[in-house]
Structures are given as C-alpha cells and as structure tokens.
Amino acid sequence: MIAALKRMRLAGLVALWILVLAFFAVRSPAFLSLANFSSILQFSTVLALVTFGQTLVILGGGGGIDLSVGGIVSLSGLSIAFSIKEGLDPFLASLGGIAFGGLLGFINGLLVTKFRLLPLVATLGTFYAYNGLSVALTDGAPIAGLPPFFGTLGQGSVAGIPLHTVFIVLPTFLILEFVLWQVPAGRWIYAIGGNERACRLVGLPVDLIRLGIYVHSGLMAALAGLVADSWLLSARPNIGENLELLSLTAALLGGTSIFGGSGGLAGSLVAVFFFTSFQTGLQMLNVNAIWQLGFVGLFLIFSVVLDTFIRRGEST
Amino acid sequence: MSADSIRWLGGRREVSLALACLGAVGVFRAFSPYFLTAANLTTILQNSVELLLISLGISFILATAGIDIAVGGVLGISAIFIGWSLEAGWPLPATLLVGPLVGTCLGMVSGFMVVVGKVPPIIATLGLFGIYRAAIFLLLGGSWISGLPNTLASLVNGAVWGVPVVAVYVVVFYFVGWLILRWFPLGTAVLAVGGNERAAQLAGVAVGRSKFFVYTMTGFLVGFAALLYVARYRNVETSTGQTIALDAIVAAVLGGSSVLGGRANLIGTILGVVLVRLLQNGFVLAGVPSLWEQVITGSLLLLVLILDAALERSARFKSA
Numbered sequence: 001m002i003a004a005l006k007r008m009r010l011a012g013l014v015a016l017w018i019l020v021l022a023f024f025a026v027r028s029p030a031f032l033s034l035a036n037f038s039s040i041l042q043f044s045t046v047l048a049l050v051t052f053g054q055t056l057v058i059l060g061g062g063g064g065i066d067l068s069v070g071g072i073v074s075l076s077g078l079s080i081a082f083s084i085k086e087g088l089d090p091f092l093a094s095l096g097g098i099a100f101g102g103l104l105g106f107i108n109g110l111l112v113t114k115f116r117l118l119p120l121v122a123t124l125g126t127f128y129a130y131n132g133l134s135v136a137l138t139d140g141a142p143i144a145g146l147p148p149f150f151g152t153l154g155q156g157s158v159a160g161i162p163l164h165t166v167f168i169v170l171p172t173f174l175i176l177e178f179v180l181w182q183v184p185a186g187r188w189i190y191a192i193g194g195n196e197r198a199c200r201l202v203g204l205p206v207d208l209i210r211l212g213i214y215v216h217s218g219l220m221a222a223l224a225g226l227v228a229d230s231w232l233l234s235a236r237p238n239i240g241e242n243l244e245l246l247s248l249t250a251a252l253l254g255g256t257s258i259f260g261g262s263g264g265l266a267g268s269l270v271a272v273f274f275f276t277s278f279q280t281g282l283q284m285l286n287v288n289a290i291w292q293l294g295f296v297g298l299f300l301i302f303s304v305v306l307d308t309f310i311r312r313g314e315s316t
Numbered sequence: 317m318s319a320d321s322i323r324w325l326g327g328r329r330e331v332s333l334a335l336a337c338l339g340a341v342g343v344f345r346a347f348s349p350y351f352l353t354a355a356n357l358t359t360i361l362q363n364s365v366e367l368l369l370i371s372l373g374i375s376f377i378l379a380t381a382g383i384d385i386a387v388g389g390v391l392g393i394s395a396i397f398i399g400w401s402l403e404a405g406w407p408l409p410a411t412l413l414v415g416p417l418v419g420t421c422l423g424m425v426s427g428f429m430v431v432v433g434k435v436p437p438i439i440a441t442l443g444l445f446g447i448y449r450a451a452i453f454l455l456l457g458g459s460w461i462s463g464l465p466n467t468l469a470s471l472v473n474g475a476v477w478g479v480p481v482v483a484v485y486v487v488v489f490y491f492v493g494w495l496i497l498r499w500f501p502l503g504t505a506v507l508a509v510g511g512n513e514r515a516a517q518l519a520g521v522a523v524g525r526s527k528f529f530v531y532t533m534t535g536f537l538v539g540f541a542a543l544l545y546v547a548r549y550r551n552v553e554t555s556t557g558q559t560i561a562l563d564a565i566v567a568a569v570l571g572g573s574s575v576l577g578g579r580a581n582l583i584g585t586i587l588g589v590v591l592v593r594l595l596q597n598g599f600v601l602a603g604v605p606s607l608w609e610q611v612i613t614g615s616l617l618l619l620v621l622i623l624d625a626a627l628e629r630s631a632r633f634k635s636a
Contacts, residue, residue, distance in 0.1 A: 245445075
C-alpha cells in the first residue's frame with residue numbers, strides 16, 4: 001500500500017487538481033472558460049520558476065532550503081526596472097537583473113558551502129536582508145512607468161497561452177528535466193541529496209554542485225522577477241512576498257522529499273498549477289485572498305507528514 | 317589578536333557581548349547626544365521586555381536543535397484574544413489567564429507537529445506561521461483592535477520595592493529557565509536531545525517529551541509577552557509581531573545558542589536582546605530610516621553565524 005501510495009503520488013496530485021477545477025467549475029461556470037485558463041497560466045509563471053529553483057535546492061539535500069527566493073524576486077525585479085528607467089537597453093537590463101539574481105543566490109551558496117551555515121538559518125538571514133533591502137532602497141514605493149513594449153513578454157499571448165509560458169516556463173522545465181535525468185551534473189544532485197558522505201568519498205564535487213544549485217535558485221527567482229516586471233510594467237518591492245512559503249509547499253506537495261534525494265520537477269509543476277487554479281477559483285468566488293495563505297500552510301505541513309508516513313512505511 | 321585570546325573571547329560569550337554593547341553605546345553616543353540619556357536607555361529596556369521573554373523560549377528551542385519562526389503569529393493571536401477579553405469586560409484575573417493560555421495551546425500545536433507529526437521544525441513553524449497570519453487577518457476582520465481600556469497598565473508600569481515590575485518578570489522567568497537547565501533532569505534532557513538526538517534516545521532520554529516541552533514553554537512565554545504587549549500599546553494590528561521571530565533568533569544566537577543544538581546560554585541571551593535593541597534604537601537615532609531595521613538585523617544574524625562557525629573551527633583546530 002505504501003509503495004502504491006508513493007507511485008500514485010503524482011497521479012493523486014493531478015486528481016486533486018482536477019477535483020479543484022471541477023469544484024470551482026460547478027460553483028462558477030466562468031471558471032472553465034478559455035480566458036480563465038489563460039489567467040491561471042498567467043499567474044502560475046512566477047511561482048513555477050521560483051519553485052523550480054526551490055525544488056533543486058531541496059533535492060540537493062544537506063537540509064537544503066531557500067527562504068530568500070521572494071527577496072531575490074523583488075530585488076532583481078527592482079534592479080531591472082531601475083536600470084531601464086536609467087536609460088539602459090531593456091534587453092541588457094534584463095540580462096543584468098538575472099545575473100544579479102544569480103549573484104544573490106551565489107551569496108546563499110557561499111554561506112552554505114564555504115561558511116558551513118545551516119541552509120535554513122543562512123537563507124533566513126538573507127530572507128530578511130533581501131526583503132528588507134528591497135523595501136528600504138525604494139521606501140516601499142514601486143518603480144512604475146516602464147515602456148509599453150517591455151510588456152510584450154509579460155502580457156502577450158498566442159492562442160490564449162501567455163508568451164512567458166511558451167518561451168520561459170516550458171523550455172526551462174524541459175531543459176531542467178533533461179539535465180536532471182540525462183546529464184551527470186543533474187544525476188549528481190540526486191546523488192548528493194541521497195547520500196552526501198558516499199558522494200564525497202567517491203570524489204564528487206559536492207560543495208560545487210550545491211553552490212550551483214543556490215545560484216540556479218537565484219537565477220530562477222530573477223527570471224520570475226523579470227516576468228513580473230514585464231507583466232505589471234512596474235517593479236514592486238513586495239512582489240516576492242510569501243513566495244518562500246508557496247514555493248516550498250509546491251515543491252514538497254509535488255513529492256520532493258524534504259530530506260533531499262528524491263522527487264522531481266514534474267510534481268512541482270503540477271502543484272503550482274494546482275495552487276494557481278485554487279487561487280483564481282477563490283478570487284472568482286470572492287473569497288478573501290488571505291484564506292489562501294492559511295490553506296498553503298496546511299498543505300505544507302500535510303505534505304511533509306505524508307512524506308514521513310511514506311518513508312516510515314518504506315523503511316519497515 | 318592571538319588564537320588564544322580569540323578562543324578566550326569565544327569561550328566567554330558574556331564578556332564579548334557586554335563589550336559589544338558598550339562599543340555600540342560609544343559609537344551611537346557620537347551620532348546622537350540623545351542616545352545616552354536615562355530616558356532613552358529606559359525606552360530601550362522597556363522595548364526589550366517582550367523580546368526577552370520570547371528569546372528565552374527560543375533559546376530552549378535552539379538547544380534542542382529546533383527553530384520556531386511562528387512566534388510572531390502566536391503573539392498576534394494571543395494579543396487578539398486578550399484584546400477581546402478586555403473589550404468584553406472580563407474580570408482582570410480571567411484576562412490575565414487568556415494570553416498565556418492561548419499561547420500555551422498554540423505552542424502545544426507546534427510541539428505536536430514536531431514530535432508526533434515528525435515534521436522538521438522549520439517546515440512546521442513556517443506552515444503554522446502562514447496559517448496564523450491568515451487567522452490574524454480573519455479574526456481582526458481587516459481592522460485593528462484599538463483604544464482598549466487601561467485595565468492592564470499596572471502590569472507594565474508598576475514597581476515592586478522600587479524595581480520596575482517588568483524587570484521582575486524577566487528575572488523570575490530567566491531564573492526558572494536557569495533552574496530547569498542547570499538543576500533539573502528536564503534541562504539536561506533538552507541539551508542532550510540537541511547535542512545528539514539518537515544518542516539521547518538510546519540513553520533513555522524522553523526525546524519527544526523534551527521537544528514538546530520547549531515548544532509549549534515558548535508558547536506560554538509568547539502568550540505572556542502578548543499580555544505585556546497589549547498592556548503597553550493597547551491595540552492589536554495585523555502586523556503585530558511580524559519580525560519578532562528574527563529578533564529572537566538573532567538574540568539567542570548572539571547569546572551563544574547554536575542553531576545546531578546542544579547549547580544554551582541564558583545570560584548571553586539577555587545580553588543578546590539588549591544588543592539587538594541597542595542597535596535598532598541607535599541606528600534610528602543616528603538617522604538611518606527604520607525601514608533598514610530588517611536589513612541590519614538579518615545581516616547581523618549572518619555575521620554572528622559566520623563568526624561563530626569560524627571560532628568553532630579554530631577552536632577545534634587548536635584542540636586537535
């Protein structure tokens with residue numbers, strides 16, 4: 001039964017998602033419209049990208065967790081908007097912003113691999129530092145008034161599917177899946193998450209891989225910041241709020257083990273769609289958005305309890 | 317500085333912290349003449365009381381290698397219940413019970429998640445924080461509880477034989493905490509669980525019960541802190557307690573608690589709280605906008621952790 005539970009996990013999540021879709025479709029007929037479908041995709045991109053980064057961080061084990069993702073989304077989004085307002089070419093500004101996100105992730109990685117801090121306290125520290133910086137540097141006010149053509153990526157769509165879903169989320173997902181399953185570096189992530197000591201003994205560059213994972217998380221968060229900028233044509237200092245909670249929950253609900261070494265991106269992506277459907281559904285029913293936060297907290301705890309239950313079953 | 321003296325400073329946490337506090341006072345005095353006045357120092361100490369109580373609990377939790385980032389939510393919810401009981405005009409003893417009671421119950425929830433659910437503390441308390449924040453919004457219905465009656469004023473303003481009553485709470489709670497850690501099997505168990513959970517379990521230590529105790533105790537202390545909070549500010553907002561978890565963790569880590577568990581230094585925690593509040597107050601008086609507070613506190617946490625790790629490594633190198 002336990003083995004079945006583990007195998008069925010992804011299917012179960014898909015079923016749960018369909019259940020949510022069905023529930024909202026019954027409550028509000030507009031929910032199943034093409035327009036709403038495209039708005040679900042529109043809302044899912046930022047969370048999807050951040051969750052990709054978060055998933056790899058957790059997969060890499062060693063207590064891996066990145067609480068600072070929201071701060072990186074806000075800060076890199078602000079840096080892009082700021083450079084564009086200063087007259088920099090939007091393309092260069094975007095590249096610079098993504099590199100900046102990578103740098104912030106690099107700081108996390110250094111704290112974890114070089115200074116040997118526990119990831120949860122290291123990224124708790126940067127969580128406050130990054131979030132605090134984005135509010136302090138802007139006095140809490142958004143940087144608005146980006147040129148309309150900059151909005152193509154964030155607002156454009158083909159056949160109801162947002163451009164960023166086609167050109168960013170999908171390719172990123174496919175490339176990462178390919179790397180995770182077919183490229184040695186990807187397999188190593190699973191390996192160090194599964195048994196770090198063994199990996200060190202056979203000579204894998206464990207620290208380097210981990211550093212890379214945190215840089216990757218920063219890059220993904222910055223990409224999310226770029227999409228958010230382009231979508232809203234402005235950068236908000238609090239755009240990344242609650243993303244650490246959401247991305248963690250999505251990754252864990254998607255079947256990635258909090259102890260690393262098992263799980264994957266497919267589950268994370270389904271969990272993200274599940275969340276965003278839930279969110280748009282609640283909006284359509286005019287339910288206060290704050291409820292969502294509570295539900296997410298419940299899901300987070302639930303998915304870890306489920307995971308522990310499965311593991312305990314396996315080990316006996 | 318020689319490695320020996322570094323080790324000595326690392327070993328005498330209270331000394332280095334006290335020096336750091338004095339250093340901070342010296343620096344900030346140069347920036348603002350108001351900093352070193354009796355009025356301002358009193359304000360700093362008054363502002364430290366809630367944090368002192370919460371940090372005591374966090375020190376115990378860190379000692380078991382746990383963490384609790386939901387304390388801000390517990391503070392908010394307890395404060396709401398206290399506010400309601402004041403609005404409803406409950407008799408004073410009942411009101412006094414409400415805060416610690418709600419806090420203790422919520423602490424038990426965290427303990428239950430960690431012990432029975434076997435959820436890693438960071439995940440359990442992050443999830444609970446999300447739930448509590450939603451709950452705070454829903455309980456408050458988007459508005460603040462404000463203009464509460466002055467019933468609780470004596471709780472923070474009074475004095476016993478000339479000693480401010482808030483100082484009495486701090487001394488009493490820390491003394492009990494010290495007693496538990498130093499003289500009771502429970503305290504030894506708490507430290508043992510954080511030092512090496514598996515070894516503790518094999519040695520017959522009640523691991524689950526020890527962990528459950530530290531979260532429950534923290535809940536109680538947060539509930540009591542909520543009482544003082546309401547007594548002082550006489551309102552409850554949706555943002556009540558939002559950053560207190562960071563402050564408490566920073567203070568405890570500054571004080572010499574290790575996030576890896578197995579250590580607790582209560583005098584250090586007290587000095588850590590004082591240093592955190594000194595810095596926060598000093599930066600504002602020195603003209604740094606208060607928006608920078610989170611940046612400063614977060615960076616302080618990282619700095620202390622890095623220094624601690626470096627000291628530990630050099631100590632290990634020395635002894636090897």
